[in-house]
Amino acid sequence: MIFSLNLKGMLNVADEIKVDVAVLGGGPGGYVAALKASQLGGKVALVEGEGLGGVCTHKGCIPTKALLHSASLIERIKSSGLHGVSVSDFSVDFPRTMDRVQRIVNRLAKGVEYLLNKSGVEVVRGIGRIRKHGLLEVASTDKGGEVEINWRRLIIATGSHPFKVPVPGIDGENVITSDDIFKLRDLPQSVVIIGGGAVGVEFATIMSGLGCEVSLVEMMPRLIPSEDNSAGNLLKKELEKRGVRVEVGARVTRVSEGDGLKNVEATKGSEKLSLEGEVVLCASGRAPNTENIGLEILRVELTDKGFIKVDERMETNIPGVYAVGDVVGRYLFAHTAMQEGLIAAENAMGGQASMDYRVVPRCVYSQPEAAFIGISEDSAREGGYEIGVAEFPLIANGRALTLDSTTGMAKLIYGKRFGELLGAVIVAPEASELIHEIALAMRLEATVEDLAGMIHAHPTLSEILREAALRASGKPLHG
Amino acid sequence: MIFSLNLKGMLNVADEIKVDVAVLGGGPGGYVAALKASQLGGKVALVEGEGLGGVCTHKGCIPTKALLHSASLIERIKSSGLHGVSVSDFSVDFPRTMDRVQRIVNRLAKGVEYLLNKSGVEVVRGIGRIRKHGLLEVASTDKGGEVEINWRRLIIATGSHPFKVPVPGIDGENVITSDDIFKLRDLPQSVVIIGGGAVGVEFATIMSGLGCEVSLVEMMPRLIPSEDNSAGNLLKKELEKRGVRVEVGARVTRVSEGDGLKNVEATKGSEKLSLEGEVVLCASGRAPNTENIGLEILRVELTDKGFIKVDERMETNIPGVYAVGDVVGRYLFAHTAMQEGLIAAENAMGGQASMDYRVVPRCVYSQPEAAFIGISEDSAREGGYEIGVAEFPLIANGRALTLDSTTGMAKLIYGKRFGELLGAVIVAPEASELIHEIALAMRLEATVEDLAGMIHAHPTLSEILREAALRASGKPLHG
Numbered sequence: 016m017i018f019s020l021n022l023k024g025m026l027n028v029a030d031e032i033k034v035d036v037a038v039l040g041g042g043p044g045g046y047v048a049a050l051k052a053s054q055l056g057g058k059v060a061l062v063e064g065e066g067l068g069g070v071c072t073h074k075g076c077i078p079t080k081a082l083l084h085s086a087s088l089i090e091r092i093k094s095s096g097l098h099g100v101s102v103s104d105f106s107v108d109f110p111r112t113m114d115r116v117q118r119i120v121n122r123l124a125k126g127v128e129y130l131l132n133k134s135g136v137e138v139v140r141g142i143g144r145i146r147k148h149g150l151l152e153v154a155s156t157d158k159g160g161e162v163e164i165n166w167r168r169l170i171i172a173t174g175s176h177p178f179k180v181p182v183p184g185i186d187g188e189n190v191i192t193s194d195d196i197f198k199l200r201d202l203p204q205s206v207v208i209i210g211g212g213a214v215g216v217e218f219a220t221i222m223s224g225l226g227c228e229v230s231l232v233e234m235m236p237r238l239i240p241s242e243d244n245s246a247g248n249l250l251k252k253e254l255e256k257r258g259v260r261v262e263v264g265a266r267v268t269r270v271s272e273g274d275g276l277k278n279v280e281a282t283k284g285s286e287k288l289s290l291e292g293e294v295v296l297c298a299s300g301r302a303p304n305t306e307n308i309g310l311e312i313l314r315v316e317l318t319d320k321g322f323i324k325v326d327e328r329m330e331t332n333i334p335g336v337y338a339v340g341d342v343v344g345r346y347l348f349a350h351t352a353m354q355e356g357l358i359a360a361e362n363a364m365g366g367q368a369s370m371d372y373r374v375v376p377r378c379v380y381s382q383p384e385a386a387f388i389g390i391s392e393d394s395a396r397e398g399g400y401e402i403g404v405a406e407f408p409l410i411a412n413g414r415a416l417t418l419d420s421t422t423g424m425a426k427l428i429y430g431k432r433f434g435e436l437l438g439a440v441i442v443a444p445e446a447s448e449l450i451h452e453i454a455l456a457m458r459l460e461a462t463v464e465d466l467a468g469m470i471h472a473h474p475t476l477s478e479i480l481r482e483a484a485l486r487a488s489g490k491p492l493h494g
Numbered sequence: 495m496i497f498s499l500n501l502k503g504m505l506n507v508a509d510e511i512k513v514d515v516a517v518l519g520g521g522p523g524g525y526v527a528a529l530k531a532s533q534l535g536g537k538v539a540l541v542e543g544e545g546l547g548g549v550c551t552h553k554g555c556i557p558t559k560a561l562l563h564s565a566s567l568i569e570r571i572k573s574s575g576l577h578g579v580s581v582s583d584f585s586v587d588f589p590r591t592m593d594r595v596q597r598i599v600n601r602l603a604k605g606v607e608y609l610l611n612k613s614g615v616e617v618v619r620g621i622g623r624i625r626k627h628g629l630l631e632v633a634s635t636d637k638g639g640e641v642e643i644n645w646r647r648l649i650i651a652t653g654s655h656p657f658k659v660p661v662p663g664i665d666g667e668n669v670i671t672s673d674d675i676f677k678l679r680d681l682p683q684s685v686v687i688i689g690g691g692a693v694g695v696e697f698a699t700i701m702s703g704l705g706c707e708v709s710l711v712e713m714m715p716r717l718i719p720s721e722d723n724s725a726g727n728l729l730k731k732e733l734e735k736r737g738v739r740v741e742v743g744a745r746v747t748r749v750s751e752g753d754g755l756k757n758v759e760a761t762k763g764s765e766k767l768s769l770e771g772e773v774v775l776c777a778s779g780r781a782p783n784t785e786n787i788g789l790e791i792l793r794v795e796l797t798d799k800g801f802i803k804v805d806e807r808m809e810t811n812i813p814g815v816y817a818v819g820d821v822v823g824r825y826l827f828a829h830t831a832m833q834e835g836l837i838a839a840e841n842a843m844g845g846q847a848s849m850d851y852r853v854v855p856r857c858v859y860s861q862p863e864a865a866f867i868g869i870s871e872d873s874a875r876e877g878g879y880e881i882g883v884a885e886f887p888l889i890a891n892g893r894a895l896t897l898d899s900t901t902g903m904a905k906l907i908y909g910k911r912f913g914e915l916l917g918a919v920i921v922a923p924e925a926s927e928l929i930h931e932i933a934l935a936m937r938l939e940a941t942v943e944d945l946a947g948m949i950h951a952h953p954t955l956s957e958i959l960r961e962a963a964l965r966a967s968g969k970p971l972h973g
Binding site: 043047050051054071072076077080081083084085088089091092095097098099100101102103104105106107108109110111112113114115119122123126130348349350351353354357374375376377378386411413414416417418419445447448449450451452454455456458459461465466468469470471472473474475476477480490492493494 | 522526529530533550551555556559560562563564567568570571574576577578579580581582583584585586587588589590591592593594598601602605609827828829830832833836853854855856857865890892893895896897898924926927928929930931933934935937938940944945947948949950951952953954955956959969971972973
């Protein structure tokens with residue numbers, strides 16, 4: 016006590032907290048871990064220096080989906096003639112568009128705060144740093160000074176930040192990342208997006224929908240290169256239909272200044288490309304936030320790629336110290352972060368829980384959406400599985416026709432011998448929802464026969480899953 | 495042969511066909527039965543007097559969903575200010591709106607025709623009638639005369655027609671049914687809808703969305719009265735927000751002529767109501783098409799309510815004669831008709847298949863959509879089940895917020911002891927898709943724990959299912 020009083024005097028210690036579990040970072044992994052640990056009876060403190068909900072709520076999942084909905088409105092207006100609707104004129108007040116996005120973000124962030132408060136989690140605002148085993152110090156932004164958190168267990172959920180492809184000019188003006196885009200108050204007239212993964216494709220969809228001229232450059236030979244090839248090719252065509260210039264197999268070499276515009280230079284085979292835009296959006300991946308949090312003090316082990324190394328219980332090499340979410344880098348999804356948060360919290364509270372990554376839906380919020388689960392056709396074959404593959408095209412689906420959205424398909428990958436589902440690709444409106452039927456099927460170790468036998472409501476998009484399964488079972492119905 | 499030649503001479507027999515399976519009616523039940531029987535190696539003829547695809551394709555599922563998409567466009571335009579989008583003016587050219595609907599209908603009808611042709615099913619256009627066991631006669635509309643179909647097995651799929659509530663004035667002018675509505679070339683300024691079941695609510699959604707002034711009157715104390723009460727009350731509020739006048743617990747007594755308008759008179763308790771509209775749309779149920787098809791010749795047995803009586807193999811009391819779809823009246827859904835068609839075809843071709851009605855999704859294409867499966871809370875309690883009920887509100891879902899659509903919920907009904915799923919209600923955008931996750935869970939006899947443990951993609955609407963399941967397992971997460 017005397018010691019701590021002294022310390023308070025010396026370091027301007029504004030507060031001292033003693034908890035069972037300290038959580039460093041208030042994104043989806045962190046706040047869910049905090050909620051869960053608290054529900055399990057722990058005294059919990061959560062440290063967050065920026066907005067509660069993390070990148071997901073403030074710069075990722077949520078604002079992108081909110082803006083996508085505005086983009087889809089504009090597109091629907093543009094194609095309203097198809098419906099016999101004439102719109103004489105329309106204009107977009109972009110700051111108001113962004114105000115709506117911000118309102119939604121604020122509401123969800125408030126929701127997270129409400130849940131944490133209700134659960135009795137102490138939220139400490141500020142930048143946290145490990146000082147030694149059992150002690151976290153926080154440069155508090157609301158209490159004016161240091162807050163010391165004494166913990167028995169620590170859950171690190173510091174997340175990640177956008178990684179800029181290291182080429183000359185990448186740090187220049189108007190080269191932004193997803194971190195900056197929601198600060199824009201004016202819609203750029205044109206943008207070059209570097210990176211054709213989920214984030215790049217999503218922003219290409221949003222920005223082109225909003226009326227921005229978009230070019231996209233991807234190093235690998237197709238979009239969404241980590242996933243089944245059928246989707247990437249479809250999405251490329253769809254983006255091109257929307258007027259997006261898509262260059263795949265093109266390596267960015269330099270970002271230079273053009274005629275008042277940014278110039279992204281790239282090589283594609285022997286060809287030299289130049290893509291111009293008012294703004295360059297770097298969507299070339301993310302890197303873990305492992306710096307300046309004191310990991311070295313505890314000697315927390317990292318992976319080759321610099322992520323925090325954890326076991327299936329989400330525990331690091333230091334007993335009682337866990338890590339979850341982007342900083343462990345298994346998947347960079349909010350939903351895996353949340354699940355990891357649940358697992359870490361259970362273990363931190365003395366439970367025995369393991370993370371199960373077998374069934375993780377992976378979604379791209381393009382138009383149409385794309386969703387993936389399990390293994391791809393290629394990786395199944397490479398892995399030596401004896402597989403069957405069955406596809407059903409969206410164009411044969413009634414609901415898709417009524418939605419004027421017929422580009423897409425469902426593809427099922429299954430074991431040849433027993434018909435067990437190994438993976439799926441869905442490209443369709445609402446693919447991010449549809450994928451859960453397959454997720455559950457895989458989780459319950461169902462076969463294509465199980466799916467094929469199930470009545471699906473008509474007319475729904477989900478019918479394509481049954482149709483693909485009927486094909487897989489050798490009983491194709493609609494084609 | 496001589497006999498048949500004679501007959502041809504006598505009756506102007508244009509053609510004579512000998513098949514394994516004759517199918518009477520080309521709606522979802524009939525055409526699927528024909529496809530399946532043909533795939534199983536049968537020689538098959540299908541008789542249809544109107545459009546292939548039946549009511550579903552021409553007057554039901556498909557054109558309503560197509561028109562709903564136009565209605566949703568108009569609504570999005572009206573609420574575009576929310577997105578910072580100003581639309582100075584817009585107008586609706588209703589005939590063009592309906593042209594799009596018709597194009598979609600035609601395309602799907604062509605699709606059905608293509609599938610039937612590809613499968614080698616002989617399509618006979620005309621009105622078919624049983625003459626005796628083994629013989630169907632068709633007043634052919636394209637061959638000019640009688641076509642005789644000699645069959646070994648018969649599948650009756652004659653469907654149903656709208657049933658008008660029998661009150662004075664119901665047969666007057668401008669009292670229409672869903673059969674007539676797609677013939678309209680002008681959007682009425684106002685409409686009174688009689689019936690607040692799925693069809694009535696769907697048309698109220700569509701017509702109000704298109705800009706028509708809508709009143710709806712339902713005899714029972716809530717909308718969608720056959721389903722869980724939580725949905726009907728929500729949908730009533732949503733329709734009222736859209737400006738629809740909704741009167742529940744009101745019995746229509748008379749349709750009279752008002753001041754150039756139709757006047758639907760009703761009593762609600764001791765109150766007398768009068769609802770005015772340019773048009774009255776009767777959505778008060780459907781009756782089976784059992785007349786003038788020669789059922790009495792075979793002595794095919796009917797139920798008390800006049801539907802054709804079948805066993806679980808879809809066989810009537812006459813061996814070798816099957817019936818499927820609306821005419822058997824178990825459910826009046828296209829998707830049950832299709833499944834019944836599959837079952838009947840298998841059995842007609844010598845197989846042994848039974849219809850399983852345990853897992854049938856039931857959807858209402860309102861805004862938001864509503865979808866149901868299994869048993870309702872009330873009927874579970876009435877049935878003496880010891881149940882648990884867990885609900886999660888849509889307003890706590892991130893994706894719903896980004897879609898500006900936060901009215902709704904997921905409700906799970908499950909066995910108290912083992913947690914097995916017994917039923918579900920979803921009111922949410924895309925509820926008709928989301929319900930399939932629960933359908934599969936029920937089909938595979940999964941528990942709320944199974945659902946609760948499954949990673950759901952973020953941000954998706956489907957997350958409400960996991961959240962409800964987490965509540966059911968006593969581990970609520972987001973609230």
